Structure formats: structure tokens, C-alpha cells
Amino acid sequence: MDEVVKEKKLSDKVLFRSWLTWFFFNGSCQSGERMQGVSFCHSMIPVINELYEGEQKKAALKRHLMLFNVEPQIGSVIPGVSAAMEEQRANGADIDDDTINTVKVALMGPLSGIGDTLIPGTLIPILLAIAIGITNSAGMAGPIFYIIVYPVVTMLYSWHLYKFGYKTGISGIQSILAEGKMDALTEALSVLGLIVMGALSATYINIQTPLKYTRGEMVISLQGILDGIMPGLLSLVLIGIVYKLLSKKKRSPLRVMGFIFLFALVGTVLKIF
Numbered sequence: 001m002d003e004v005v006k007e008k009k010l011s012d013k014v015l016f017r018s019w020l021t022w023f024f025f026n027g028s029c030q031s032g033e034r035m036q037g038v039s040f041c042h043s044m045i046p047v048i049n050e051l052y053e054g055e056q057k058k059a060a061l062k063r064h065l066m067l068f069n070v071e072p073q074i075g076s077v078i079p080g081v082s083a084a085m086e087e088q089r090a091n092g093a094d095i096d097d098d099t100i101n102t103v104k105v106a107l108m109g110p111l112s113g114i115g116d117t118l119i120p121g122t123l124i125p126i127l128l129a130i131a132i133g134i135t136n137s138a139g140m141a142g143p144i145f146y147i148i149v150y151p152v153v154t155m156l157y158s159w160h161l162y163k164f165g166y167k168t169g170i171s172g173i174q175s176i177l178a179e180g181k182m183d184a185l186t187e188a189l190s191v192l193g194l195i196v197m198g199a200l201s202a203t204y205i206n207i208q209t210p211l212k213y214t215r216g217e218m219v220i221s222l223q224g225i226l227d228g229i230m231p232g233l234l235s236l237v238l239i240g241i242v243y244k245l246l247s248k249k250k251r252s253p254l255r256v257m258g259f260i261f262l263f264a265l266v267g268t269v270l271k272i273f
Contacts, residue, residue: 006092010053010083010166017046019162022079023155026072035069039106041081051090060089063097070108071115076158078107080165088169113207123153125200132204207234209273234273238263 022043029038041064048060070078081103089095127150135142213220226233238260245251245259267273 008087010047010050010087013162014050015080015083016042016159019045019076019159020078020081022072022159022162026075034065034067035049036072037068038079040068040082041065043087044082044209046117047086048217051086053078054178059097063100066104068104068108069112071112071119073119073154073158074115074161075108075111076162077111077165078104080162080167081107081169082165084166084169119154121194121197124150125197127153129200163211173231201239202232205235205239207238207273209234210271 022039025042026036026039030036031038041061044060044064048057048064052060065081067077081187082100085095085100085103089100098181127146131140131142131146134145209223209226211222213222242256242260245256246253251259264273
């Protein structure tokens, strides 16, 4: 009588340990040769230990040491997908090393684009804007708000994305990529990020000039003329100059900050601004 082979299934505890390792150690072993490869392999150790033994365990560790680089929070989908593929492979599915590495490489670009747009371009500016507003009225409550809210928010969606990657697996991710949903989401988040940065710039950058022309009882304010053309025009001009320096001229951010400091200093001394 043939022995019934029990299907291998990753436990919730192992999946959580795998995600937790990735979340806290994704940037701990950055190198020019493998980027986040060692960290990714580290996150897969709980999965590999539960699915394989002996030489199979060694081979699994080696295939996850390849070069890997992604925005870590949104990119937590990839360890989840990899865990699902390893589980399927351990149960006899026709998934070889090349398939696993190809899926990882294919997802790195789109998820990095989404993550870089969503985190530094949208989430962080919004939370910082809220924290600055709280700081102006409640002092230290603003920094405390940011210190607590940012890690909690990132942990929540990172864990849910890891589980999404595990539950969806390779077939679901392939479907999303084939339908162009990743590209549409990246473009939408890019627009959202630009809207947020524009709103923050208009809120916190305020440049006005006290220059006036006085003749008898007639007083002509340059700021009044500029406000008549468009409120915040001087702020918009400064933002345009900074954007051009950063994007077109490829200036260092430190040099641009130095330019802003000198611009403000000269303008204040000459009483132009």
C-alpha cells in the first residue's frame, strides 16, 4: 500500500517570522555585489527550515542569495510570493531556481516604482506636514506623533502586502502584471505624489517682498501687484528654480540648500524679501 505524503503547509507563525525578519533587516547587509540579497535570504530562513531538509535546504538558501533590490515596505510582496513558490515547490510543483529568481527580478522594478512614489513622495510628506502642524500648536506632540504613526502604518501595510503576496502567489502576480495594473497604479501614485508635494509647497513656502514705490500719498506695493497676478508667485518661482537645479542641472541637494540659504540671507540683508 502506497504511503500518503502529507502536503507541506507554512504556518502563520513561520510566515510572520519571515516577514518580521525582512521588515527589520532588509537594509542590514547592503553590498554592491548582492544589494539586499543576503537580507532577502535571511528572511527566507524560517520558510526554508520548515519546508526542506539536508541538501535541499542548502540549495534553497543559495538560490535566494542572488542580487536583489527593492523598496522594502511595498516590496514585502516579493518575500510573500517567494514563500508561496517555495511551498509549491516543496509539494512537487514544477518550479525551478530560474523561475523563482525570474519572478523576483520581474517584480523588483514595478514595486520599487510604486514604493518610491508612495513612501517618500506621498506618505512621509503627509505625515510630516501633520506633525509640523501639531508641533506649531502642541510642541513635542508633533515629533511623538510622527515617531509612533510612521512605523505603525508601515508595519501594518507591509505585513498585509506580505500576506497578499503569499496568498496570491505567482499566478496572481502574473495576472496583475499582464493586465497592466502595476503601471496604472504607479502612474496614479506619481500624480498623487506631485499633488501632495505641490500642496505642501504652497502651504509652507511663503515668500513676500516689502518693496514699495511711494510718491506723495500714492503707494504702490510690489507684493500687491504680484498677488494680483497670482498669489504665491514668488514661492512658485523659487520652487521652479530649485526643481531646475535638481533635475536639469543635476546639482547636489546640499548645494541647492546652500543656494537657498544664501538667497534668503542676501534678500533679507537687502530688504528685498
